Amino acid sequence: MRALDRVSFSVAEGEVLGIVGESGCGKSTLGKTIAGIRDPTGGSISFNGEQIASPGQQRPKGVRARLQYVYQDPGASLDPRWTLRRSLHEPLVIHTNWSREQRAAKVDEIATAMGLPAALLDRYPHEISGGQQRRVGLARILVLAPQIVILDEPTSGLDVSLQATVLALLRDLRRGFNLTYLLISHDIAVVSSMCDQVAVMYLGRIVEIGPTNQVLARPRHPYTRSLLAASPRIGGPRFTDSLLQPDEVAEPTEIESGCRFRSRCPISIAACATIDPQLVVEDGHGAACLRWSDQPA
Ligand SMILES: Nc1ncnc2c1ncn2[C@@H]1O[C@H](COP(=O)(O)OP(=O)(O)OP(=O)(O)O)[C@@H](O)[C@H]1O
Ligand SMILES: [Mg+2]
Structure with missing residues (x-):
């Protein structure tokens, strides 16, 4: 089965591109392929002018951390047996050779920017709210100083007031950290308030794309x-x-x-x-x- 076909687009630095379409049309597959979680069987992906993915190509090491994918379910991306602090250290352990002190300084900086109190970081995922889990999920990728963040349904499962809080946070983070977003959502209202451009997908294809x-x-x-x-x-x-x-x-x-x-x-x-x-x-x-x-x- 071909989950994506002839999908071709570019995103400018600092821009927010929305991706909408019904369940199963390939939105998550697209996001995961760009982020390097899945490998393409055809086509290519370029980042800052350099081709980083094509069939059989090994993704250059330096760019891995710069493209990050935030999972649809933030709770599922946190290890239930680890404190939040450990979950925040882990990406740095994988992607850098920093000392424990360097990692701790970065984790503190990002936790503060995200409004996560230091005491909260000693808790386990089940001991915090869904909104806090989402913040931790975002903090986990921000410690890596990404350039492009792929947000898969960032507000799904949240009540309306929490949705608004998360969207405001995403706007602040974009400005503060100079981020480019690919925002996957089935909620047209979210796309309309957040995105500069929008791509509409149907069965693995982009059927419409342009300024939101x-x-x-x-x-x-x-x-x-x-x-x-x-x-x-x-x-x-x-x-x-x-x-x-x-x-x-x-x-x-x-x-x-x-x-x-x-x-x-x-x-x-x-x-x-x-x-x-x-x-x-x-x-x-x-x-x-x-x-x-x-x-x-
Ligand atoms: N690992 C997999 N193996 C086989 N088929 C898959 C796999 N993952 C997804 N698919 C199929 O690929 C298509 C696209 O799935 P994808 O998860 O990208 O959809 P989506 O647009 O993100 O949907 P949703 O809005 O429900 O999250 C679907 O037909 C799905 O069944
Ligand atoms: Mg999906």
Whole structure:
């Protein structure tokens, strides 16, 4: 099965790129491949102008720590038998040859920046709240001074007020540590408030990409429209052609030919069954839909 196909984009330094799409469309796979947790079987990834990943390529050692992935479930990334302090030391033990004192100084600095009191660090993961676990999860990667942070559903499972706190924290950290984010979320409201650019994925492909305000205000792909229609919290134009039925999530193995979205598309035409639409970019805003672009129908 091909979980990602023809996915191509770039992110500028300091920018926040949102990645949205339904469950199983490949968002986590994309994030993990960029972070080096999974190896690509095709294509390549470049970082600061240098190719760092392609099939069979060993990732240069120096760049590993600079791209970090924050797991969907922060509690699961912390070892239950370790104190939080030990969990914060561990990445430095792996990625640096610093002395214990050097590590302790870094851990203290980041814990303070994250609003984690020193006494809290002697506790175990089950002895702190979900919001605190998320802070520790973020602190764990910030000790490594990353450049790019891939946040996989950073607010899922949090109540609304805690969501707002986490988003504010992410904004502060971005400024304070000069970070570039890839923010994976199914929450259009989160994407709209945090992201400069947004990529909409469907079955392993990017079907629409562009500046967030443009994509949300003037979506070009019918799938993006249906996502927006399904999101009750976003203002702006209303779309009535909602077509998302939660029980019919498509599988990437089912694709034969033509447009992957056509079976669920309210505006498909005969040509959609044979032509696989390419991403056509106009004014920095791209969409892969025959009905939108001027491709031969
Ligand atoms: N280790 C694996 N082995 C085989 N298939 C996998 C593996 N991990 C993911 N997949 C499949 O790859 C596709 C993409 O999965 P991925 O986890 O990237 O989705 P996602 O967009 O992050 O979904 P969610 O929103 O539910 O987290 C899915 O069809 C999934 O079933
Ligand atoms: Mg995922």
